[in-house]
Each structure stands twice: as C-alpha cells, then as structure tokens.
Amino acid sequence: MSATVLLVVLIVLLLAVVPAWPYSRAWGYAPSDILGVIVAVLLVLLVMGRL
Incomplete structure (x- = not known):
C-alpha cells in the first residue's frame, strides 16, 4: 500500500x-x-531494507 502511494507521489x-x-x-x-x-532518500531506505 505505501509503495503504491510513493509511486503515485x-x-x-x-x-x-x-x-x-x-x-x-x-x-x-x-x-x-x-x-x-x-x-535519494528512497533509494537509501530501499538499500537498507526499510522500505
């Protein structure tokens, strides 16, 4: 759900x-x-596994 919202934003x-x-x-x-x-923040969160 939150990934969809982030994609739309x-x-x-x-x-x-x-x-x-x-x-x-x-x-x-x-x-x-x-x-x-x-x-950049989203990529860091993705690499850290928090997203």
Whole structure:
C-alpha cells in the first residue's frame, strides 16, 4: 500500500518538475532538486531494507 502511494507521489512530482507552463519556468532547478533528494532518500531506505 505505501509503495503504491510513493509511486503515485513520485509520478506527480515528475510531472510537476517539467517546465511546461510559463509561470513554472522561473522556478529554476528547485523542483528537480527536491525530487532528487526524495529519490535519494528512497533509494537509501530501499538499500537498507526499510522500505
């Protein structure tokens, strides 16, 4: 159940990172940096066996 929720959240974040809308172009790299941190934490948890 929690893996499904995490997958959905990651997909939504991936869609949010794409600078397809004019107002989101000024955000810079902040959304992709946040997504990278989340993916790194999830990978560490996966390797440690806590996920």
